[in-house]
Amino acid sequence: MSCRSSCRSSAWAWESFNLATQRDNGSPDDTTALPIHIHGLTKKYGDLYALNSVDLEIKSGEFLTLLGPSGSGKTTLLMAIAGFNRPDAGSIRFGETEMIFTPPHRREVGMVFQSYALFPHMSVAENIGYPLKLRGVGAEERATRVAEALTIVQLSDLGERGIDQLSGGQRQRVALARAFVFRPRILLMDEPLSALDKKLREQMQIELKHLHTQLGVTTVYVTHDQREALTMSDRIAVINHGELAQVDTPEAIYNYPANAFVADFIGESTMLPLTMNDSGQLYFKNQVIADVPANQSVGNWLLVVRPERLFVLTDDTGVQEQTFVFEGRVRETVFQGETAFAMMTIEDQHNLSVRFGTSTTSISNQLMPGDRVSVGLHREDAVIIPGDS
């Protein structure tokens, strides 16, 4: 499909962006990655807080992903970093330099959008060379740097191709090459893979991660896809209703969600309500799950349970002291290829899913609806979070 008519508007957007990014002062070859310090950043649209006093420290050279549902404020935050919207309050520093009043063309960030926004009338090489041309880089140097960029995105043989002769994945690589060819110290990407099919998207996720390692550029990546965020990021900032819900490594976010929103949005989880006794312990059905965390005034706590951390206890599973046990009844089992899961009702009132591997010896093969089973959870896999008060 030709992009000529359908892509015109996005190409325009890109063109005006590029004209805007023409550097009118400065040092074209300063390629040191920069940290980004964001404090108290607030952006309102009418009465809506698209960003509500966001504090975020992005380290020099790291790959940080903004992850959140549609409408949570991801693009607003990215565009504030790029300089395309003017926040109502707060500060954005690149290194030591306050940027809040700096126009986009002085910020020198590379950007990649979901819509690629390539120029349909230019070849691949011309598209990639365009930011260099805008910056007054001579033809020879331009050719060298375009060739380098083409090698990095593995399109060396396609420099002379027209954009409409490329696949979706190839176009996205061209957009990427164009974003980093001028050696920006910050790279911003807004859902750049969401137009690609699943297999290509997964391949590009790994490629982008390698590319980031190679370039070492501070990267802020936006996605609503939790698996993509877990795959690619050094750290993830989970955003909801314009506020950061948690900022941490993928492992920490997954294993130790800080609140119900993160536990629910990332991975699968069941949240079981806990009750508190007079001596400050949290109970579920007569089992002490944990002590109430110190210095917390929260009155309401939940136990977060990941389906893959649960296991069915059989006669030969020795129950250790460190295992919580829930009595359950199987409602349904579902085979999904590499894993299967059983939906259960535990303690006659709470729904819980247990996930299994699907080897031929897996117990999931024997479970039938109506079976009564005991489900175990190791103490170290029990995570408690504040409930909604």
Ligand code: ADP
């Ligand atoms: P995301 O990228 O996470 O999907 P956005 O940052 O685009 O979310 O939007 C955050 C919120 O701000 C949404 O409720 C959206 O409707 C609103 N919003 C974004 N841009 C504008 C605008 N130009 N005018 C009014 N509301 C806007």
Ligand code: MG
């Ligand atoms: Mg968006």
